Amino acid sequence: APTIRKFFAGGVCRTNMQLPGKVVVITGANTGIGKETARELARRGARVYIACRDVLKGESAASEIRADAKNSQVLVRKLDLSDTKSIRAFAEGFLAEEKQLHILINNAGVMMCPYSKTADGFETHLGVNHLGHFLLTHLLLEQLKKSAPARVVNLSSVVHHAGKIRFHDLQGEKYYNRGFAYCHSKLANVLFTRELAKRLQGTGVTTYAVHPGVVRSELVRHSFLLCLLWQLFSPFLKSAREGAQTSLHCALAEGLEPLSGKYFSDCRRTCVSPKARNNKTAERLWTVSCELLGIQWE
Numbered sequence: 001a002p003t004i005r006k007f008f009a010g011g012v013c014r015t016n017m018q019l020p021g022k023v024v025v026i027t028g029a030n031t032g033i034g035k036e037t038a039r040e041l042a043r044r045g046a047r048v049y050i051a052c053r054d055v056l057k058g059e060s061a062a063s064e065i066r067a068d069a070k071n072s073q074v075l076v077r078k079l080d081l082s083d084t085k086s087i088r089a090f091a092e093g094f095l096a097e098e099k100q101l102h103i104l105i106n107n108a109g110v111m112m113c114p115y116s117k118t119a120d121g122f123e124t125h126l127g128v129n130h131l132g133h134f135l136l137t138h139l140l141l142e143q144l145k146k147s148a149p150a151r152v153v154n155l156s157s158v159v160h161h162a163g164k165i166r167f168h169d170l171q172g173e174k175y176y177n178r179g180f181a182y183c184h185s186k187l188a189n190v191l192f193t194r195e196l197a198k199r200l201q202g203t204g205v206t207t208y209a210v211h212p213g214v215v216r217s218e219l220v221r222h223s224f225l226l227c228l229l230w231q232l233f234s235p236f237l238k239s240a241r242e243g244a245q246t247s248l249h250c251a252l253a254e255g256l257e258p259l260s261g262k263y264f265s266d267c268r269r270t271c272v273s274p275k276a277r278n279n280k281t282a283e284r285l286w287t288v289s290c291e292l293l294g295i296q297w298e
């Protein structure tokens with residue numbers, strides 16, 4: 001068991017980088033991997049914005065982090081990625097109160113929920129995991145560029161290997177399987193990272209996709225079977241703190257800039273699926289995402 005445990009727990013962010021004066025936004029940071037990522041960045045002195053749906057839950061996480069990290073600069077702001085109005089309101093508020101943004105961590109996610117639609121009529125996995133973060137990044141990008149060097153970290157998953165971008169049925173209206181819907185959205189995260197890196201060349205803003213490992217968290221809440229499996233294998237799964245290590249590595253490690261657009265697991269660059277290396281799909285997904293959101297992003 002200890003050997004299996006070690007295998008699952010791999011990868012530690014080793015940089016000592018401190019972050020006084022740096023500003024960080026993390027989505028869905030009131031629980032799980034995002035909360036532990038926020039805690040570590042607060043410990044290093046950053047001003048950390050916890051962007052979450054439920055401000056009360058966010059406040060309870062923030063007060064725990066403030067005490068633990070001895071950093072009063074942990075702030076909570078409302079963000080619901082399943083509603084573009086909420087995303088725009090968050091961005092507007094943030095840009096009004098902050099002049100800089102050094103690290104954006106697109107961490108929030110939903111997994112295996114029954115077929116449902118966001119406020120804007122997008123299938124929920126695609127809408128929250130991909131389109132929501134796509135729009136958020138778009139709205140915050142000028143701020144990131146002004147603050148360069150800056151980084152965008154996108155939480156994907158190893159299950160992107162099972163994902164496909166089915167442009168004829170992007171939102172599962174013809175065929176919906178909630179497991180695959182999650183995989184497709186996680187593939188979209190890798191393709192977004194790839195295309196974003198291309199477009200950001202020379203700006204000083206770099207971007208990385210992350211598989212955090214198999215982590216004990218509330219993510220599996222929509223699947224009885226996964227809840228059971230997670231319980232059963234719980235001793236072998238990563239803790240949320242261990243799961244935060246690769247996000248932290250991509251946000252902080254020195255000299256990572258030449259690897260912008262790449263995918264990381266256990267704090268190391270890792271291979272992506274052949275579908276995730278397809279530049280044509282990445283470009284088309286970008287265009288279609290802009291069309292769905294009604295934005296222009298050259």
Ligand SMILES: NC(=O)c1ccc[n+]([C@@H]2O[C@H](COP(=O)([O-])OP(=O)(O)OC[C@H]3O[C@@H](n4cnc5c(N)ncnc54)[C@H](O)[C@@H]3O)[C@@H](O)[C@H]2O)c1
Nearest residue numbers: 028031032033080081082108109155157214215217218219
């Ligand atoms: N846990 C794992 O094993 C695992 C494996 C691979 C990838 N991931 C990815 O890691 C990320 C973090 O997951 P986690 O394991 O910490 O799960 P989690 O459920 O603890 O955290 C996800 C967070 O996203 C938030 N969220 C969901 N919908 C939202 C919305 N509409 N608007 C704003 N916030 C929303 C939730 O409230 C929660 O705080 C996710 O993107 C997930 O896909 C997790």
